[in-house]
Amino acid sequence: MNLLNIDLAAVDWARAQFALTAIYHWLFVPLTLGLAVVMGIMETLYYRTGKDFWKQTAKYWQRLFGINFAMGIATGLILEFEFGTNWSNYSYLVGDIFGAPLAVEGIVAFFMESTFVAVMFFGWNKVSKGFHLASTWLTGLGATISAWWILVANSWMQYPVGQEFNPETMRNEMTSFADVALSPVAVDKFVHTVLSAWVLGAVFVVGVSSWYILKKRNEEFAQKSLRVGAIFGIIASLMLMASGHHSAFTVAQTQPMKLAAMEALYKGGADQPLTLIAGINPFEQPDYEAQDEAPLKIAVPYALSFLATNDIHGYVPGIRDILDGYTRPDGTQELSLNEKIERGQLAITALAEFRKAKAEGADEATLNSKLSTLNSNIPYFGYGFVKDRSQVVPFIPVCFYAFRIMVGGGCLFVLLFIIMLFPSTRGGKDNTPSRGRWKGVFALACIPISYIVSEAGWLVAEFGRQPWTIQDMLPTWAGVSHLGSGAVMTTFFLFLVLFTALLAVEINIMCKAIKKGPEL
Amino acid sequence: MKWISEVWHLYYDGFRQMTLGRTLWVIILVKLFVIFVILKLFFFPDFIKQNANGDEAEFVSKNLIQP
Known part of the structure; x- marks a missing residue:
């Protein structure tokens, strides 16, 4: 099972x-x-x-x-x-x-x-x-x-x-x-x-x-x-x-993915407008990979940046930015989905190996090594179960x-x-x-x-x-x-x-x- | 001890004088019966307890990490 x-x-x-x-x-x-x-x-x-x-x-x-x-x-x-x-x-x-x-x-x-x-x-x-x-x-x-x-x-x-x-x-x-x-x-x-x-x-x-x-x-x-x-x-x-x-x-x-989905923000950036309404098919996931923005969009300039960052020029990541990874305003890097998946898989593998080693009575050094790998990747544990990009949108x-x-x-x-x-x-x-x-x-x-x-x-x-x-x-x-x-x-x-x-x-x-x- | 009597009478008189409250209590009791007796016993078993054979951690770990 x-x-x-x-x-x-x-x-x-x-x-x-x-x-x-x-x-x-x-x-x-x-x-x-x-x-x-x-x-x-x-x-x-x-x-x-x-x-x-x-x-x-x-x-x-x-x-x-x-x-x-x-x-x-x-x-x-x-x-x-x-x-x-x-x-x-x-x-x-x-x-x-x-x-x-x-x-x-x-x-x-x-x-x-x-x-x-x-x-x-x-x-x-x-x-x-x-x-x-x-x-x-x-x-x-x-x-x-x-x-x-x-x-x-x-x-x-x-x-x-x-x-x-x-x-x-x-x-x-x-x-x-x-x-x-x-x-x-x-x-x-x-x-x-x-x-x-x-x-x-x-x-x-x-x-x-x-x-x-x-x-x-x-x-x-x-x-x-x-x-x-x-x-x-x-x-x-x-x-x-x-x-x-x-x-x-x-x-x-x-x-940030929740905010991007709420706004149908496919490609983000600075100075983002807040969408009042757009032509999104209510029954179908839009093609966020190909489109740059939702069709027939009516928006208030700078309002999304202000809402999300308290700064009208603030950077707001879109869905593709989150999937591909982006640089935050403070200069730190948000990992891409592929990197997160890789680290999630490392965490799951380390967990399996730790439990196996523990059951077999392995020495402390081996256990600590597995534990260290697990702990350093645990924030991405859930991504180890993800198979493709559409699953996280x-x-x-x-x-x-x-x-x-x-x-x-x-x-x-x-x-x-x-x-x-x-x-x-x-x-x-x-x-x-x-x-x-x-x-x-x-x-x-x-x-x-x-x-x-x-x-x-x-x-x-x-x-x-x-x-x-x-x-x-x-x-x-x-x-x-x-x-x-x-x-x-x-x-x-x-x-x-x-x-x-x-x-x-x-x-x-x-x-x-x-x-x-x-x-x- | 007087306050115990007062509390008793608060509830006793309150329940006796209920009008709409009687209907609401019947609904609450029926609802609790359905939730705790019918739903919990027959439709919502503890899945892990039923299937883990005593080692719940191992059961969950197998669910999550075995390829």
Whole structure:
């Protein structure tokens, strides 16, 4: 049983199943994180004013939070099952590192969220106002800290720091928990992801409030909720833009191929423009080897260089530069793909020889020699499994369009928040422009759009790092279990049915709760 | 000991007075049953434990490094 025997369809089905599970899981998470802040703000207003209006408003948004929270519970656990069954080589290699943040997440999620959620829902009139308010905020904080650890685990796959490989145990062992937990990729990913969830939560609040306005019911509640949602949304959006720029900068440093795929940048250089749109076939990998740039490209001069390097003249490598090797601005050389493959193969051979020598009881000098070769080439270990250039280039159309959906959607929501908020601050009660029907419909339409945009962000992050399960260390076809594709395909469809049913139930319960409205 | 009684009543009264919460708890329990009993037991075995015959490191190394 070896890599040559791997059923490539099984790799694709395992990837598809993981993607399906993660996409469904992410339908629940961002609304939890976003509504956590909204309900905290509403209850803070109650705490400060003592008005029953704000108490009922807070309780209403907490009810919607509770529905979403309950439906989302444990949907992420299935991802961990998939690691053990479908991605067993990967799980074994990195379990010691990957397990730590997931375990912390489980403990924090269980104790913090379960304690404070109970006080938040059951504690009205039983605990003091201050303690209840603290519980509401701590429920949200617990959910956000949970997200932190999950994102730390994800970030480690994209930027594997704080570890070293032990050839005897065949495991990557953690050398610095702080490096893993506080890596620049983890910090950027956490900030950007949580802020995006806040924006989604704000869009949800604005959209739901607009529905009441369209229906001409609960209007005071709807107008005030809309205002809170729009102000929160604008603040979160501005912070999201700043974090997006910083994330792009980090990606450029740590995963240049991802950035090149996002931009369909085949041949890089200095003074690079940022592509607004280009004619890329969404279903076919473009010919990045022959073309110098994507056809019908409309771009903003120098913007990509600024995004990637904080310098409008900065050098940004394209896909071919990364494959052929290039000189970085600091004068150091990035190896070509062929050189990386060669060094990856040296690492794999050294590992095999080390383990063989160890088993045969070879002397210390022989073992050290093998170990030295392994250690000097270990950063390229994953390239030893690569056979040709196309294997290390992500599917460009998905990265390219998902990035534009993410950024375009973010801009659309800023527009939504502005038009819902600013005109209504000038108008009187009867001529508030937010009462306009088209605005209400627009706000409602933005709810499903915000989910598409949020998922698009994950598509950029995860498609962009292909083919790596762990960046430069383990490609998907080496990390997967040697299972038949049939078994994985069966569970794929099982999940599709299960999650779709769960989603239908959530939408149904949520719509009923919205129709019922606040108890005002 | 008074606080223990208060905590007990917080949960006891809270669960008794639930309306929508009852539905949500039923969904959570069904979901957990499906995930931990059906999916985990029948569809998601620990692949390495099942196939490695006790030497997991050797099993993974063979998967990765044998030509």
